[in-house]
Amino acid sequence: MTIEMDTSGEEVEGGWRDQDGFVTYIQPGKGPRSSPRGEYSTGPDVGSPMPNVHCLDSFGQPFNLHDVSAGKPAIFIFLRSAVW
Amino acid sequence: MQLQSKIQDFVAAGINVFSLSYDEQDALADFRDAYDITYGLLSDPESKVIRQFGILNTLIGEDDHPWFGIPFPGTYVVNSEGLISHKFFENNLQLRVGPEMLLRVAQGDAIEHSKTDSEAPAETAWHVYLDGDRLAASVLNDLVARIEVPGGRHLYADPAPAGNLPVALTLDDDPQIVTRDVMKPESESLTIGGTGEVIQVYEGAVELRLPITVNADLGVAETEAREITLAGELQWQSCDDQVCDLPRRERFKLTIPLASIVVSELRASADGVLVRSMNSVKHFKRLSDRRQVLDVKESIKGVGDK
Numbered sequence: 001m002t003i004e005m006d007t008s009g010e011e012v013e014g015g016w017r018d019q020d021g022f023v024t025y026i027q028p029g030k031g032p033r034s035s036p037r038g039e040y041s042t043g044p045d046v047g048s049p050m051p052n053v054h055c056l057d058s059f060g061q062p063f064n065l066h067d068v069s070a071g072k073p074a075i076f077i078f079l080r081s082a083v084w
Numbered sequence: 085m086q087l088q089s090k091i092q093d094f095v096a097a098g099i100n101v102f103s104l105s106y107d108e109q110d111a112l113a114d115f116r117d118a119y120d121i122t123y124g125l126l127s128d129p130e131s132k133v134i135r136q137f138g139i140l141n142t143l144i145g146e147d148d149h150p151w152f153g154i155p156f157p158g159t160y161v162v163n164s165e166g167l168i169s170h171k172f173f174e175n176n177l178q179l180r181v182g183p184e185m186l187l188r189v190a191q192g193d194a195i196e197h198s199k200t201d202s203e204a205p206a207e208t209a210w211h212v213y214l215d216g217d218r219l220a221a222s223v224l225n226d227l228v229a230r231i232e233v234p235g236g237r238h239l240y241a242d243p244a245p246a247g248n249l250p251v252a253l254t255l256d257d258d259p260q261i262v263t264r265d266v267m268k269p270e271s272e273s274l275t276i277g278g279t280g281e282v283i284q285v286y287e288g289a290v291e292l293r294l295p296i297t298v299n300a301d302l303g304v305a306e307t308e309a310r311e312i313t314l315a316g317e318l319q320w321q322s323c324d325d326q327v328c329d330l331p332r333r334e335r336f337k338l339t340i341p342l343a344s345i346v347v348s349e350l351r352a353s354a355d356g357v358l359v360r361s362m363n364s365v366k367h368f369k370r371l372s373d374r375r376q377v378l379d380v381k382e383s384i385k386g387v388g389d390k
Binding site for chain 2: 003005006018019020021022023031032033034035036037038040041042043044045046047048049050051053054055056057058059060063065066068069070071072073074075076077078079080081082083084
């Protein structure tokens with residue numbers, strides 16, 4: 001799938017305003033404002049099994065989604081960053 | 085921070101909450117301690133999980149530090165059988181779904197199940213409210229409109245027959261307010277006696293949900309308690325098998341507190357100056373540097389190969 005960049009927006013005092021009115025100092029289409037236009041990949045489909053996730057948690061401990069969440073509902077968020 | 089403020093509701097409902105990002109583990113530890121985060125923070129510094137899910141933001145070049153490696157942000161709601169029941173992704177990466185919306189969906193109270201078993205009212209009743217106690221910049225909450233009609237009556241869905249008014253919820257134009265498409269339950273088919281015409285209706289009650297947020301300037305610290313007015317119109321037309329009432333258009337106006345999320349990220353330092361609670365500058369520099377170090381290693385390796 002070819003994903004198109006959404007660069008729409010206008011330069012205003014203090015930065016750039018995107019189509020929803022958000023103003024930041026980063027221009028739409030650059031860095032963290034690399035927003036897709038139209039269709040793009042959003043991962044596994046609704047109705048399909050949630051893939052397992054192996055990584056480290058914030059305590060440095062190994063994390064295994066299927067082990068810790070078996071039999072329970074879960075919210076799994078993919079965040080851009082907790083730092084910025 | 086919006087999520088953490090509601091985390092007890094998820095805990096009470098037996099719902100696990102996890103958040104994964106490309107941040108280093110020690111950055112997440114600082115974030116956790118600075119904001120007293122109790123849900124699971126997961127570190128994916130090489131974006132392996134993000135790639136595994138197929139949601140790496142490929143619009144960002146590999147040499148675009150420190151941004152390369154972030155996902156298209158989104159949320160999966162997983163049921164107790166381990167199946168994905170809903171997912172939320174927004175084209176505008178500024179937006180994210182608020183905790184109230186996630187909790188409602190995770191509890192199985194999706195829009196298609198918005199009807200209640202409560203007794204039909206004697207007269208038509210309507211109500212507009214925010215599903216949440218405040219609005220925060222970038223965080224979507226539902227503005228909910230509910231209409232209930234007496235037994236034996238129905239409301240027109242969209243499209244309504246010519247000359248009739250479908251149920252609709254609209255907000256007045258306000259450049260500070262961001263909206264997405266109104267969510268409506270599935271309508272039902274009703275065959276009109278005599279003509280045999282089939283129309284789309286809601287029987288008894290209908291609930292519309294309009295995801296909204298505000299687009300406060302994200303770079304400016306707001307230090308005052310603020311609120312915003314949501315004004316708009318709810319329209320509908322109620323009928324029984326024989327006749328229709330006149331169309332109704334009702335104005336509403338709600339005053340909603342605005343969460344000052346920027347302020348919540350600040351704390352007073354020893355000399356009384358407001359500073360960010362976590363040492364973001366250090367971690368941001370590391371996000372930027374770590375890939376440049378990798379690039380240098382690769383280029384040195386490349387030179388040696390020649």
